Amino acid sequence: MRGPDVPAKSLDARALAALAANPGCARRAVLDGAGVDKARLASALGAPSGFGQSQFALTRGNAFEARVKADGGAELLRLAHTRLDPGAEPPAGAAVPDLTAHGPEGRTARTALALREATRAGGWTLLDHPMLALDVAGSLAFLEPDAVVVHPDGSWSVVEIKSFPMLDGSADPAKVGAAARQAAVYVLALEAVAGRLGADPAEVPQKRSAPDSAPVPRVHHRVLLVCPKDFSNLPAGCAVDVRKQRAVTARQLARLTRIEEITEGLPEGMCFAPDRSAEELTAAVQAVPAAYAPECLSVCELAFHCRERSREAGAVTRLGRPLRAELGGLTTVEDVLATARGERGDPDDPAVAALRRAAALRAEALTDAAHREAAPCP
Incomplete structure (x- = not known):
């Protein structure tokens, strides 16, 4: 196609x-x-x-990400320890496994193996640009988060690195919301990996029962958002709870019609x-x-x-989804105006009654305004 x-x-x-x-x-x-x-x-x-980032924004974002991940991701892991898991041991000498492989399928398999090994080994591990796979309406999507951190207890966290500033400890709510929705997709993909490894991603990690046994992988619903601090290029981090975004995204993705069903009715x-x-x-x-x-x-x-x-x-x-939901079966502006004028529609329909009431109030307001303008000045 x-x-x-x-x-x-x-x-x-x-x-x-x-x-x-x-x-x-x-x-x-x-x-x-x-x-x-x-x-x-x-x-x-x-x-x-004009959708998308400018080349300048991409260059600035790449430079900031490289700085955050410098020295084996020492600063990134420090932020993960401080913001997500302060009770764990400090991330000294964290592992950074090589995730290179041929093609997205190979990188996905290598990422799953690295997650399994890091979970069994314990300690801090940083996965730089891992590859995750998520089934979406019958099609496999390959996703590449900025980073995934494996905690000493074997749990996993998503890291999002953005180039918009964090001023006085907070960032633009709209941009944070967009980052949270994006991170929620990565959380779903990580949960799928945990499921394929034979664990329930919603379980609380269990303690090791034997030296060779691994803790149950758990995907944190609090992700680490890393942004430039104030007007500098120094990284600052905050924990963002994406449980709501994850639930909404999972529900909406489940509602997507399979691509095959949509394409069946399309022209050859x-x-x-x-x-x-x-x-x-x-x-x-x-x-x-x-x-x-x-x-x-x-x-x-x-x-x-x-x-x-x-x-x-x-x-x-x-005109917006909220208005569309209020209008019920009225799908065009022409239908809405005709209904408001009383030319069509069932009077017992709440949407029809509300439109006619609004039209009557508008006509009354316009009449009063016309009378005030026509009245002589005192």
């Missing part, structure tokens, strides 16, 4: 978090499942998006290759239903295209 010579664009945690936030969008599910580069597709459709030979004409691409994209909402503008490369089509159709979803 992406074209015979077009390489697949792999899913990352940010894309999965966005997909989970809008599970009803079949268009995004198909495009992400097929590995389509949505940024190139949006440009080919004539609706390019549909292709999203960027070298196709704009007319062909538009027809292909429109054949897959979308669920546009204003929130898509900050998380999806096709948001501008979908917004324009939503405006043309007069869909109420472009």
